[in-house]
Amino acid sequence: MTPHDLAAVTGSPIKAVLFDKDGTLLDFQKTWEPALRVAAEHAATGNPALARRLLAVGGMDPESGLVAADSLFAAASTAEIAEAFVATGSPFSVDVLTAALDRIFTAAVADAVVVTDLAAFFARLKARGLATGIASSDSEAAIRGLIARFGMEDLVDFVTGYDTGHGSKPEAGMLLAFAAAVGVAPQEVAMVGDSVHDMKMARAAGAGACYGVLTGAGTHASLTPEADGCLASILEVEALLLARAGV
Known part of the structure; x- marks a missing residue:
């Protein structure tokens, strides 16, 4: 499925994006x-x-x-x-x-080996008015270490790890906490990740969209049944997010 095909997905406008870390932001x-x-x-x-x-x-x-x-x-x-x-x-x-x-x-x-220039990527989303967060099965300290290493402190609005207190994937808690923290409804959130756990968390929380990426351990076969689209990386997802955001 191409970005053009996926841009036809309808629903609530996307106002916020929650990213998995490993396999999504990192190779x-x-x-x-x-x-x-x-x-x-x-x-x-x-x-x-x-x-x-x-x-x-x-x-x-x-x-x-x-x-x-x-x-x-x-x-x-x-x-x-x-x-x-x-x-x-x-x-x-x-x-x-x-x-x-x-x-x-x-x-x-x-x-850590990143899939793209993360600071530039998150800056582009922020410039378009999208709130962003990172939800990982890793610890909160590891997420914050990544943010500090790549100079993203002012670009990421929310962080949650398995030990933050919002539950763990595939439960809905991490995404619901993100939506509440940035002041949007769950259906205005898109989830981007590389695992079925990410997709199931999005579904459980009532997210507006969930996109799978192939920079992790997930495959087309594992992700396609659960995701709204399965793309090569967050760079391909970026166009979809901006289309869904209407900006």
């Missing part, structure tokens, strides 16, 4: 393969066989490094990943391992 594979390997090695306390099992449980092929669509690594919160690691044999408690994984994942911001 998932380039950013997360190294960090996820470090996380598995830490959780396995140096046991190579256990580290491989943990990667597989998370949804990564230990050989290729590819992460499966809608696997734990692609869509789950840090706490959910920690729970799965402990259930698979990691000797840490869930709380201790969650804190350690949060530190590893937050540090990964330093090597």
Whole structure:
């Protein structure tokens, strides 16, 4: 489906856009393969066989490094990943391992590979009057670290991670909190993400639109049944958002 086709989508004007982070604003594979390997090695306390099992449980092929669509690594919160690691044999408690994984994942911001110039992208949306937010299954600290690294402090209106207090995907809470924070109705919000969890959150909240992007672990096959459109990246979605915003 092309941007021209999708521009014909009707409904409430879009006044705000909520973005997923990993696989949407960041190239998932380039950013997360190294960090996820470090996380598995830490959780396995140096046991190579256990580290491989943990990667597989998370949804990564230990050989290729590819992460499966809608696997734990692609869509789950840090706490959910920690729970799965402990259930698979990691000797840490869930709380201790969650804190350690949060530190590893937050540090990964330093090597994050963005899909475009994020400051310029968000500035264009803001210039057209669109409110913006980021909702991630990562921690709030990791999101804010990304915002600081790329100079987006004045361009993002709302941030929520799994630990912020608005629930987790695919529940509706993150999107509803965003809508309330920026003063719009849920049907005036578009969700942009790379996972079925993102799309289901949008549907549960009554969002006006949800668009899937292919810069993450999601695929056409996984996203198309749930999304209003599935496009290459946020750059293709940008034209749709501005068309729906009527600006």
